[in-house]
Structure formats: structure tokens, C-alpha cells
Amino acid sequence: MRWLFFVIINLWVLNGALAQGKFLAKDGYVSFFSHSLLEDIKADNNQVLSIIDTDTGSIAIQLLMRSFMFKKALMQEHFNENYVESYKYPKATFSGKIKDFDTLNRRNGKTEIVGVLSIHGRKKEISTMAMIEFINNEIVLKGEFWVEVADFDIKIPKIVENNIAKSIKVNFELHHKPYN
Amino acid sequence: MSGKRFYVVLSFIVLAVLALGISLYLYNKPHVNIEKSEPEYFLTAQELITEYQKHEIETDKKYSERILQVKGQINEISINKDKSVIVLKPTGEVSSVICHMLPVENTKLLKLEKGDMVTIKGKCTGYLLDVIMVRCILEE
Numbered sequence: 001m002r003w004l005f006f007v008i009i010n011l012w013v014l015n016g017a018l019a020q021g022k023f024l025a026k027d028g029y030v031s032f033f034s035h036s037l038l039e040d041i042k043a044d045n046n047q048v049l050s051i052i053d054t055d056t057g058s059i060a061i062q063l064l065m066r067s068f069m070f071k072k073a074l075m076q077e078h079f080n081e082n083y084v085e086s087y088k089y090p091k092a093t094f095s096g097k098i099k100d101f102d103t104l105n106r107r108n109g110k111t112e113i114v115g116v117l118s119i120h121g122r123k124k125e126i127s128t129m130a131m132i133e134f135i136n137n138e139i140v141l142k143g144e145f146w147v148e149v150a151d152f153d154i155k156i157p158k159i160v161e162n163n164i165a166k167s168i169k170v171n172f173e174l175h176h177k178p179y180n
Numbered sequence: 181m182s183g184k185r186f187y188v189v190l191s192f193i194v195l196a197v198l199a200l201g202i203s204l205y206l207y208n209k210p211h212v213n214i215e216k217s218e219p220e221y222f223l224t225a226q227e228l229i230t231e232y233q234k235h236e237i238e239t240d241k242k243y244s245e246r247i248l249q250v251k252g253q254i255n256e257i258s259i260n261k262d263k264s265v266i267v268l269k270p271t272g273e274v275s276s277v278i279c280h281m282l283p284v285e286n287t288k289l290l291k292l293e294k295g296d297m298v299t300i301k302g303k304c305t306g307y308l309l310d311v312i313m314v315r316c317i318l319e320e
Contacts, residue, residue: 026308
């Protein structure tokens, strides 16, 4: 009987430790911004999924391309149907590491994130600086980086070439809570 | 200017104005009005989740970008000025349906609480760990 008790306690502790190592955001925010002389285009996504493993400092982010909300319905339609082909590639993902996560030691500050960004079925290694904050048991990541449209084989028709920037600014803010 | 030439010029102008009008209309085309649209599928939160879990790719082709009406039990409500969220989660299920509500629904949301059964209409955008719906409204 005692061994059973022991096993249960062990499982419980182990489970707790595992749960502690994962921080999750389901309503993360990612936006992108394209500036050109003709028009500015902005789209917001408030349904970004992000998981941080605090034991290793690894981070995995997923978002749905169709969750990007544009001001103009036509832009959203063109974005999904013609440019990023959401019916073929519904998700964009990032998988990487928060550098020196363990030495950050729960202090707020700047940190580098490196990893592979996948959009439109194409992969690209990226690195960006981000603000990391530890507030009330939350891990918050904030930052911005630039992506080149051409890196992801996204074809923009000649006719609207001047309306869409070659480099797009991406902003993110992810509030991770302990996962249980 | 001869009469014939005048008509040719006039018809060109009419065509140009028409083309401009149509492109302006398309350019400013509003987002789909969820309130006035008829849902293409009616289902429960559990049915929607199970379908996605079984065949994610096929199910995504079927439901994403479509207007769905989903019935389920509230597991969580968060109310913000511009982004309120209702999470529908069947008991014993790990996944849920996350519904991002339109701000016009905020006053109705105040009357709801965890455990209530609700019917929500909105646009499905796909599946991550959960099914995601946007531009949602509450159906009576």
C-alpha cells in the first residue's frame, strides 16, 4: 500500500513540475504593417498561440493567417486568397529559443530570440531583440522585426506593386500564463 | 465636333466613371455583416472540436472563412473594450472553441456567466489548439 502512495505522490509532484515548465498564451497579439506612398496597410491578429518552455527557454508560436483582421474587406480577401494562399497554408509558425533564458533569472530586460519563421510554406531563419517582462506570474514578450515579402515567395501582382511594401514590419505582444 | 465623335467621347466618359465607381465600391466593400448572414453550418462545440481533431485539413477546408452557428457551454468570459472573448468548452475536453466577440455584444456579455449554454454565430478562422472564431455575436 505504501508503494502506491509513493507512486501517486511522485506522479503528482512530477506533473506539477512539468506543468510549471510551460507557459502558454492563447490570445497573443501579432500585427503587421506595410507602408507605401500610396497607402498604409495594417492587420491585427489577436488569436496567437505561443508556448514557452521555461526549462529550456524554447518558444513555439502558431497563428492562423485568416485571423488577421484588415480594415478593408477586399484587402483581407486578396491577402488570404492571392498572396499568402491561406487555403493551402493556413498557419504561420515560429519555433526557436529565447537566448540565455536561464541567466535572465526572471529579471525584466532585453533578450534575443532566434529561430525559424515559416510563412506561406517557406522557412527562414530570423533573429530579433525583444523585451521580456515577468509580471505577476506572467511572462510577457514584446517586440518588432521586419520580414521581406520576397523571402516567403509571396507574389504581389504588378498592378498593386506600389501599394505594398517590400519589407513588412511585424509587431508582437504575447502574455504567457502558467499552463495547467 | 461631329455628333458621332461626341457620342464616342461621351460613352468613354460614362465607362470611365462606371469603372471608377465599381472599383471604389469594391475597394471600400464592407466586411461581411454577421448579424444579417445566414449560418452555413449549425453545430455544437463538441461536434466542431471532434471534427477538427479527427481530420484537421479537410475540416479546415470545410469550415474556415464560413459562418458557423455553434452551441456550447461557457467556460470562460473575458470582457475588454474592443476584444471580448467567450470560451466554449465541453466537459472533459482539452480543446475549446474560442469566440472573439464583436464589441456591440459587450452589454449582453455582462449578463452571462460560466456554465451558461449559449449559441454563438461567427466566422471560423481555423484550428490551433482550439477552434478559433472571429466577429462573433450571440444568437437568441
